Amino acid sequence: MTSAPYALELKDLRKSFGKTEIIRGASLAVRAGERIAVIGPNGAGKSTLFNLISGRFAPTSGEVLLHGQRIDGMKPFEINRLGLSRSFQVTNIFPKLSVFENLRCGVLWSLGYKYTFLKFLADLHDANDRADELLRLIKLDRKRDVLATNLTYAEQRALEVGITIAGGANVVLLDEPTAGMSKSETRRFIELIKEVTVGKTLLTVEHDMGVVFGLAEKIAVVVYGEVIAFDRPEAVRADRRVQEAYLGAQSETHAA
């Protein structure tokens, strides 16, 4: 790891789609090893923020720094190789590959196999061991050879997280990992996320406040494309601006 003070830093990040500015000067500085929950009303720009950080979209202006290195405008695979990985709100796996193959696809680049076609997968013991280890970690070892498309929804969400952490990235972004899960599934899943992201810098978009307080050490509140507060949960809860903006925006959505 570099000597940069922050694992991930956003500086006055902006993104416009046509004339509409979705992200309007978001700034955030996350230290290595911190667990952050990103919250905010619907349409506040949380997912867009993740898309900008992970390279899915290029920002209109502003900077994104990963361990002090600028990554804004880079392609997703370049950012991934630098140690930042993300999951998706809508399950984004390889449906016609087995669970094991899904995980192994996530592992290959980080172990340096790149585009080789001169080695057999079966001989890559480190990749296979790592994929099997991940399989146990996300508790899908009994489903090893099942096609990903045939998994239950909760299992697919677990696989989604499994692929995300497979490459050993030290900054992990999870976009609503528990979306669509039942209460009990969510509780188990949060424990799983905690377990698999030990020692990593974690940012999670989350709607469920129970999850937010269970998982995060700090909360970033995004409203109208800006980070209006970033602090410990108690402090954020007490913040008047947050209460106003957040509750105001929420009553707006309810009215709509």
Next chain:
Amino acid sequence: MAYYEFKPYNVGRWAVWSLFALVLAVAPLVFRSSLAHTMLSQMGIAIVICLSYNLLLGQGGMLSFGHAVYSGMGAFLAIHALNLIGKGTLPIPVSLVPVVGGLSALAIAAGLGYVTTKKAGTPFAMITLGIGELVFAMSLMFPEFFGGEGGISSNRVTGPKPLGITFGPQIQLYYLIAVYTFICTALMYAFTRTPLGRMLNAVRDNPERVEFVGYDTQKVRWLAFMISGFFAGVAGGLAALNFEIVTSEVVSGGKSGAYLLFTFLGGATFFFGPIIGGVLMTLALVLLSEFTKAWLLYLGLIFLFMVMYAPGGFASLVMMNLRVASFGRLKELWVSYLALFGTALVAFLGGAAIIEMLYHMQLNAGAGSQLEFFGATLDVNGFNSWFGALFVLVTGLGMFESTRRQFIVQWGEIQEYIEKEMKRRESL
């Protein structure tokens, strides 16, 4: 099925590959006519082409309408190489001419493929179509290289003759093709089990996610495109040796269409599907076209039914029945299959009689109003022939539909049983 095995030897795989080699070796001894040897040679070539096409379609989800560019350009460069060998300016043995075809197609695929594989999905298909047309148009514009209307011809009996092998007799050339077919098939199968091969599957399934696990999808597609181009070029080189003539037809859209069609018929979802496809392609192009003038129509109908009822091709039909057999339920289906086949045959006879009569009216009117059809004499001016054919067709279709409905119920019941059985075994 697990791809990652701890067993040092996989007996099943050894058996399958040995059997494949044996079939290649013994086939010309069983089918001894010269027509059979010609067809077997063409089958080998077609197998390599269809497998190379499926590297794109089945493995990488790339629907190419221009695969003939690579097999065809491979063929042209191979035949030029053969002519150079004849002149004594190229010091390589004739048996390596297909490799020349492969390497030149690889170089062309590297250039054209770089542009093509920038995009996936529909834009990819459109670009391949455009490049296919471009190359075909060019083939008519540069007669020095493409030989114009007459094409480029050559003579494969040239250069050094180790152990007296001249490749003059078809049987000698067949064995050269068989060796290439076996090696190419093995190499392409091996490719599916390498990191790049697996990432190509991942790109097919979900290109977006691939970008987020560190891979450049364009590069994966490009590399796969080059490898596919190489094997297509090898097949083109084999074809150049086989026919000793290459015309601009080999880069035409029609050829590309045939590769697509037969790869699909064989089955793109399984590695061995295109092998079936290659065999079918040769049978259709050589035999079916001898039997009837309406062969393209029949081919179109088969394709249509396949897309509608068995989009996985023949390979998926085989695999589905193997699955049923592995659960011990295939025996009950025998009667149904017999009934399906019988009724389909009746419907086919009726339909084919009508098609043949129509073709006879349009193309052979000068030869009188009567034609032979499977031993029966049909008269295109007679009411009885038309009524009879229609009656057979409608009866056949009716019976087929009713057996098909029964079969669907029975099939569904067996599949349900298999699902349950698998769940039960899983929870053990």
